Every structure is written in C-alpha cells, then in structure tokens.
Amino acid sequence: MGDLSQHFSRKEFECRCCGRLELDAHLVEGLEALRTLAGVPVVINAGNGCPHHNQEGGGVPNSEHTRGLAADIRLPGFSLQQMYELATQVPQFADGGIGVYDGDFLHVDVRGHRGRWARVRGSYVGIEQLVREPELLAEKASANHVG
Numbered sequence: 309m310g311d312l313s314q315h316f317s318r319k320e321f322e323c324r325c326c327g328r329l330e331l332d333a334h335l336v337e338g339l340e341a342l343r344t345l346a347g348v349p350v351v352i353n354a355g356n357g358c359p360h361h362n363q364e365g366g367g368v369p370n371s372e373h374t375r376g377l378a379a380d381i382r383l384p385g386f387s388l389q390q391m392y393e394l395a396t397q398v399p400q401f402a403d404g405g406i407g408v409y410d411g412d413f414l415h416v417d418v419r420g421h422r423g424r425w426a427r428v429r430g431s432y433v434g435i436e437q438l439v440r441e442p443e444l445l446a447e448k449a450s451a452n453h454v455g
Contacts, residue, residue: 321355328358330376334418338400354380378417392439408438
C-alpha cells in the first residue's frame with residue numbers, strides 16, 4: 309500500500325539527494341494503469357529530481373524529472389520491447405514521452421505531447437535502435453501470415 313496511490317508511495321519518487329517531491333497526478337495514474345496491464349509491480353528507478361541531482365545523473369536541463377512529470381521504471385520479468393509495448397498502451401504515456409535505455413529500463417512521462425527516443429551507451433539515438441513500434445510489429449506479422 310502506498311501513500312500516493314494504491315501501489316506507490318512518496319518515498320519512491322522523492323529526490324535522492326534532498327527529498328524534494330513535485331509530482332503530477334497524471335504520472336501516478338499512468339503508472340497504476342501500467343501496473344494493471346503488466347500484472348507485476350512497477351519498480352521506480354528514479355522519480356523526481358532537483359536540478360542539481362538531475363544534472364549529476366546526466367539528465368537534460370529542464371527535464372520532466374525536475375517538474376514531477378517523469379519516472380524511470382522497469383517491470384521485473386519483462387524485456388525492454390515488452391515494457392515499451394505496454395507503456396504505449398497507457399494513454400498518459402502514449403500521449404507523452406517514452407524513452408528506452410540500454411540499461412533495460414524505460415523513462416515515461418506526461419509531458420503533454422508525444423516524444424520517443426532511445427539512449428545507447430550514453431548517446432541519444434532513434435528509438436528503433438532498441439525497440440520496434442508495436443504497430444510495425446503487427447504489420448510485419450500480418451504480412452508474414454499465410455492464410
């Protein structure tokens with residue numbers, strides 16, 4: 309039981325260096341929806357971060373993490389592709405940001421516009437470097453289906 313929602317607590321999202329917490333309710337709603345879809349707990353690697361902590365961790369200036377709009381997460385037992393596919397099914401994230409990282413975690417955010425990217429060995433690259441878009445996988449499966 310969490311103190312923010314059924315499954316999430318403030319402690320999971322607080323800045324690790326100063327305890328600062330700014331959090332958008334839509335982010336927590338999206339994470340609850342993702343947990344329901346996945347059927348497993350969503351592990352929060354990073355939530356809110358003060359600008360100093362964000363910079364030390366290699367984050368971009370004015371990151372969604374500093375504004376309480378983002379979380380870096382993982383779903384135990386799921387591949388990066390599977391996590392990405394589930395995140396794209398959550399309206400808050402489908403209409404927001406989803407980043408995939410070669411450390412086998414996702415960044416999800418509720419930025420208010422669609423954004424997709426991947427980060428490999430510290431460099432930002434096209435998302436197709438790590439995952440395939442779910443609609444492209446469905447098209448490929450249809451094309452390969454022999455009826």
